[in-house]
Amino acid sequence: SAVISQKPSRDICQRGTSLTIQCQVDSQVTMMFWYRQQPGQSLTLIATANQGSEATYESGFVIDKFPISRPNLTFSTLTVSNMSPEDSSIYLCSVRVNGEQFFGPGTRLTVL
């Protein structure tokens, strides 16, 4: 199994600013995933982050808007840049261990 923590757990931000979300896993993992869950909707994969290489982004998501760092095998950050109210969502970090996907508690972001 894997235990994932995220910081911050929630934040309220002004439009035009940026927020960096941190994800820490209690074991070393090759791939870390970032998802977004907009209000009342399902989870959408933003990108996959491998240690030591650039993240792979899904259609509709770009590095300039959601830069990701992956400095080691237990940590990753996701930055939501130049925020607008449409970015208000829960952002979740996830890892895959032994065929099972584990999720962090999420970061609830509200953009005013």
Next chain:
Amino acid sequence: AQSVTQLGSHVSVSEGALVLLRCNYSSSVPPYLFWYVQYPNQGLQLLLKYTTGATLVKGINGFEAEFKKSETSFHLTKPSAHMSDAAEYFCAVSARNTGGFKTIFGAGTRLFVKA
């Protein structure tokens, strides 16, 4: 590439009745399949998963699902609904892509349980 379709954004059943939540998937490689439950303002909880082997898988809280390759389905069932089962349920498919495994979620089905 893979995709997931959950039939019915809302399902309503009476307490004690059968619960059936439908999920169909597409995948170009053998998939792993999952059902997650999300209670209001809470995180995702894994109900059950299919990787290989027995096609009927049992999960927590009395739920089970059957992998039917010929129908590309992975429907979730529970013989008797309980009020506490009211939640959002997500079907997910995970498969190996060029960059490794990727898990895609369905749109979700909200289950209502009537007394």
